[in-house]
Amino acid sequence: MGRLMGTSHARLRSHNRMGVVIPHNKATAELETVVMPLPDKIVLPMQQHIGAQCAPLVKRRDHVDAGQLVGHAEARTTADIFSPVSGSVTEIRSLYYSNGRTDVAIVIEPDGEQTVAETVAPPVVTDYASLVEAVKGSGIVGLGGAGYPTGLKMDADLSAVDCWLVNGAECEPYLSSDYREMMEHPDDILAGIGTCLDLSGVPRALICIEDNKPKAIELLRTMAADDARIGVLELPARYPQGASRVILKNAMGRAVKRGGHLTDVGAILFNVTTMSEISKYLKTGMPLIKRRITVMGDAIENPMNLEVLIGTPTGEILEFCGLSRKPAKVIAGGPMMGITQIDMDYPVVRQQSGLLAFSEDLCGRHETTACIHCDKCIGSCPMRLSPISIQKAYRKADVAELDRLMADLCVGCGICSYVCPAKQPLTQSVGLASRLLKAEQRKARGRG
Ligand code: SF4
Ligand code: SF4
Structure with a gap:
């Protein structure tokens, strides 16, 4: 090379x-990036990372400062959660996502002061071990x-x-x-x-x-x-x-x-x-409390790159950018790998790069028809998997076959569904198959 x-x-x-x-x-x-003003509220999910869900460290009516640690888990694989604003905790609530996942969120009403937590200070980094420890404490x-x-x-x-x-x-x-x-x-x-x-x-x-x-x-x-x-x-x-x-x-x-x-x-x-x-x-020393997202789609009046506080509700972002028409689908993330937002109160999370709103014209429902064995899903899969075979094995709950077909290697890219002329729900099926296989693999290793 x-x-x-x-x-x-x-x-x-x-x-x-x-x-x-x-x-x-x-x-x-x-x-150029536009900075969104403080939202009316922050909804801060405790699971914004791969790994153990954080537990809220605050309760209703508590005062919090910007950059204050508010979510933590005693686990190796996790990432602390920090308040993006100063204000009062108004609620600890449940969230139910369109992909079946559930979560707990701290709801905070900003006081507009943006007072910064006393704990916020640049970390002392002298070697690689202290760099790793600093990054572990950053929420990144x-x-x-x-x-x-x-x-x-x-x-x-x-x-x-x-x-x-x-x-x-x-x-x-x-x-x-x-x-x-x-x-x-x-x-x-x-x-x-x-x-x-x-x-x-x-x-x-x-x-x-x-x-x-x-x-x-x-x-x-x-x-x-x-x-x-x-x-x-x-x-x-x-x-x-x-x-x-x-x-x-x-x-x-x-x-x-x-x-x-x-x-x-x-x-x-x-x-x-x-x-x-x-x-x-x-x-x-300010932990991760904000990020840039691309707000776009044919239902958005003013598409833009927007810096938002993590936890800003979807509805407030759509209001800020304006809607030119009624969205039929709002997606957190990109069109290939993002998830549909079913509640406009649901917030931007730290690993979310985009918020897309599409009209019926762009995301109208398609009829699923029988597989015509064109092999396009197989030829296009970047992991060289056979999505249609994995879908069949998943429908039979044939874990041994899913293992043979290496369903766990799916990266959820969405190409198989995108190219399929029969509009088979391949990405969803392979995603579920991958989850099932990984759960069985964990059980077999005695961790499940
Ligand atoms: S979603 Fe998975 S199975 Fe489908 S093309 Fe991407 S990697 Fe392959
Ligand atoms: S792309 Fe669709 S129609 Fe073609 S083989 Fe795969 S599932 Fe069947």
Whole structure:
């Protein structure tokens, strides 16, 4: 793949063709971020990450400050939750999501003062162990959508890791939140990478960006030119370029075994905004309490990239951006991997990159017809799975067959449903199959 060190690798370009070409619809890309005023209320779910749900540390009528720890779990895999505002706790309530998941949320009424918690102070970081501890206390999770606790991801043996991948692919249509981070905060991204490389001993980093973002590629190449350890890799704009196994293969030509981790093959992967947030946290000590989302769709009057406090209700965001027509579907996240919002009181969570509102014209219901055995779902799956076979095995609850078909490797990208002419609910079926198989695997290991 060419030389990897020094500026000579700045023109490095991947030619791997995994994934499919889909319309980008990134009309908000060149719109500078708008900061949304304080919402009327904050709804703060306790499960905004992969891992153990946090328990509320506050109760009704308590006063909280901005940046105050309000949710915590005594578990290794979790990420603390912090209040984005100063104000009063008005309620602890239940949430029921459209995908069947439930959660508990702290509801806070802002007092408008935004007084900052006394605990907020830049962390003291002197070595890699203290960097990991600092990030664990920052509330930062994978901000590209994964939601895996970032401090925990860093708390691994990196001695065999030779490249820190930084994911700026942002392959989902409509979303331009990461692109704006690259255009507006390239210095924070590069400072975060520099700190991680300096303290971890990982020798180099590759910022991976799809070729539909030439300005970001040019900007980061120019700004990183003085650091021979950091390169910018141009990847073809093919969905799902940003999926971890896909980007690993396309950027480094490496593959992870089933059940393995990227570190097994010498890589660690962060989303570009995650890297930037680490840098901001090290400077200010303010934990993750806000993020940028792309608000778009044919029902949105003023599409934009919007900085919102985590916990801002969907309805208040739609009101701020305006609706040009009645939305038939509101999606938290992108159109391929996001989840439908059924309650406009439900808030932005920290791993959410977008909020989309579509009219009936764009998301009218489609009739499902019988499979015509065209094999398009198989040919398009980036994980080389057979979605239709997995769907059949799932309907028979045939766990042995799901294991043989490796349903657990599904990354939920949505391509199989997108390409299916029969409109079979393949993504949903494979997602459920994957969950079932993983539960059985956990049981077999005696953890379930
Ligand atoms: S089976 Fe999973 S990974 Fe494959 S196309 Fe469907 S959603 Fe994507
Ligand atoms: S894409 Fe749809 S119609 Fe074609 S084989 Fe897969 S499930 Fe059947």
